[in-house]
Every structure is written in structure tokens, then in C-alpha cells.
Amino acid sequence: MKLDGKVALVTGAASGIGHQIARRYVEAGGRVVIADLNIDAATAAAKELGGAKDAIAVAMDVSNEDQVNAGVEKAAATFGTIDILVSNAGIQIVHPIEEFPFAAWKKMLGIHLDGAFLCTKACVKYMYPQKSGSLIYMGSVHSHEASPLKSAYVTAKHGLLGLSRTMAKEGAKHGVRSNVICPGFVRTPLVDKQIPEQAKELGISEDRVIKEVMLGDTVDGEFTTVDDIADVALFLAAFKTNALTGQSITASHGWYMG
Template sequence: MKRFEDKVVVVTGAASGIGKEIAHAFAAQGARVAIADLKKDAAEAAAAEIVALGGVAMGLEMDVSDEAAVNAGVDAAHAVYGRIDILVSNAGIQIVHPVHEFPFDQWKKMLAVHLDGAFLTTKACLKYMYAANAGSVVYIGSVHSKEASPLKAAYVTAKHGLLGLARVVAKEGAKHNVRANVVCPGFVRTPLVEKQIPEQAKELGISEAEVVRNVMLRETVDCEFTSMEDVAEAVMYFAGANSNALTGQSLIVSHGWFME
């Protein structure tokens, strides 16, 4: 029997990058996966890839900052699969500016996607998890859930906030046998990070190679990016726990960038 046989997993922001890797990892272990993404076509294409490999998946159009869209998407997944066992809150964007120049509308957009999105998807899934008396919520945080970098005020604030949300969900969910945890990757070379490299080079007045070597990976032990596979394995570690011993915890996957 596979590790997540017949479990139902909702993964947000899963049409590409880390979310897509997580969705594939769960599907390979027998889970039925709902791929939620802002772009319907991309979500359905990602689901089709899993189906072509022999897995079970569906695509959902979902703006995680829109309560009605979140509720509709989660309800649709439940209607098809009959249960919601695991939520992986992964959807995110990146906008960089110095604090004194950070446009307020972009600050609000960042927090809406990262924090409002985590809250809304959690709330939508918890009603089904509580009814089943079982469930796991895994938030994709960041090393920036633990420390800070220049130009990323909104991102750092949001990722710190996920720790607080996870701990409250862990406390409240315990009586319903629902766990909540945070996986905190270092820099993963996703399209989002690729986009940041030239942006930070321009903001800091240095080369793109220097951004990678001296900004992004400076504090790692081996100057290596974290792999998407490493992140997916950490998510499955939390999601597959057999008791509440690990609830309310965070796990850093960063090549030693941050240690605690």
C-alpha cells in the first residue's frame, strides 16, 4: 500500500514550481490531488500530467485571496473525492521594494495572497477535516519565516505570520485530530526565484551572479539551492505523521542557511 493511498490533498499554487512538485509527489504515493491555481488552464494541464502518469488529479481555478473562490474550489474537490485529508497552502508571489518605497497596494496584495490565502483555504478545509476528525495542514513558509532580507518587508512579514497561524490551528485543531505545521525552504530555483534575481540585481546595483552567490546563497553551507524534491519530502513528512507529536512545528530545508 502506498504512503497516502486514497488520501485527498488540496495543493494551492500547484500548476508550477514547488506546488507542482508537491502535487506529483503526493500522487506518486497514491493520493488524489486537487491542484488549485489562479489560472484554470494551467491547473487542468498540471492535473492532466498526473493522470497521464497513472495518478488521480483534478484542476481547480482558485484565487486564494477571494473567499468565494476558495470555498467554491474546496467544495468542488470534496464533491468529487468525498473528503479532504491534507491541505498544502503553497500559493505565493513576490514583490520587492525598500520599505520606504513599498507601494501600499502591493504590500496589501502580498499579504492577501500569502496570509489571507492561507487563512481562507485553511478555514474552508477545516470544516471537512473537523467533520472527519482527522487532517493535516502544511503551510509553505520560508527561511524568511525565521529571519529577514532587504527589500522583502511584505514577504518576510507574511512568512512570519504563517508560523503564528499554524500554531493556532494546531492548538484549536488538536481536539479534532488535525495537525498544522510549516515547511520553511531556503532558496529554490523556481520561476519566482528566477524572476527575483534580475530584480534584486537592479535594486542592489550588482550582477545577477553576485545576487545568487552573495545574497541568496551566501549563508548556505555549500552554496546550493534547495531542491523542490527536498521540499516535497518535508511536506509529506509532516502530512504523514502518525500522531500529534509534531503538530505546531516548523522544519527548515535550506542547506544550513538558517539553523535552530
């Protein structure tokens, strides 16, 4: 599938899943905006993907409205428009609910939900007039399933389903589609950070966290890969009709089937 010069803003794209999505988009003929809190890493990632012709970097704290608006405006000024949003930026904080700091709860929802809202609001200003666009939100199996210690994360990822479904309805008359990608556990720094944290909280070994907690419900005991998710993101961005709008697609080696 090809993107034929379409412009994609990918948040949290200096590393991990976001970076691989950006790479896949450039390989498919798209142009990408690497939006990340770490501007040095974003600049390096943009250079790696081809430099100013195919990729630029913008500094963006997705929970800061001024930074989101400035980043999107810079992206549109550079490439002419925004055709695709991949709202991917996210963090993970784990605690049992009785110990979960309220500040950490607000930070989680601010990045995952406020960030998706603010980026959507800024990007549809360019999508609506051109009567086309694709909104892609990075959910999780936790958009559908709950896990202990992850009250804020599960709440945020469930919330993205609601935002995406609403945008599928609001965006339809403007030619804008909306979807959620729901990965299983992908071996990124975000997941690597969780392994010792959950081992400590659950009182089990790190090996058991991987085999039982993270991969125990998969059909093959395998991690989902960044390539798996990048392929799904390309499929959704390049899809030609509204047939799939409002849907979530789960890539989890059978962990969640629905």
C-alpha cells in the same frame, strides 16, 4: 511513506514547488486537487498527474473567499473529503520600504496570509468531522530571518508561523495537525524573477545576487530543490501522530538553523 487514497488540496500547484508536491502525493497513493489562478495550467498539470482518477484542477484566487469556498467544495464533492491542505500559493515583490506601494503590500499579504486563512477555514469543515487532517503552510527561511527589500514577504511568512501554531492548538481536539515548511531559495520562476530585481535594487551583478545574497549563508552554496520540499511535504502529510504539530521544518542547506 504512503497516503493511501487521502485527498490533498494544493494551492499554486500548476507549477514549481506546488506541482512537485502534488506529483509526490500521487506517487504516494494520494489524490490531489490542483488549485491555481491559472486554470489552463492547472488542468494540464492534473492531466499530467493521472487525470480524473488521481487529480483534478480547480480555479482559485486564494485571496477571494468565494473562489476558495467554491474550489474546496468542488474538491470535496469530487473526492469525498479533504484530508490535507498545502497552502502554497505565493508571489514575491521587492522594494525598499520607502518605495513599497501600499497596494503591493496588501496584495502580498492577501495572497500569503488571507489565502492561508481562507483555505484553512474552508478545509477544516471537512477535516474536523472526520477527526483527522494535516494543514501544511509554505513558509520560508524568511519566516525566521529577515532580508532587505522584502518587508511584505517577510511579514507574511512570519505570520504563517502564528497561524500554524494557533491551528495546532485549535485543531488538536479534532485530530488535525499543523506545520510550516520553510524552504531556502528554490530555483523556481519566483526566484528567477527576483535575481534581476535584486541586482538592480542592490546595484550588484546577478551572479553576486545568487552567490552572496541567496546562497551566501548556506553550508554548500547550493539551492534547495523542489524535490527536497516535496519530500518534506510528504513526510508531514503522512506522519501518524501529533508529535510534530505546531513545528516548522526548515530545508535550506544550513542557511537557517533553529
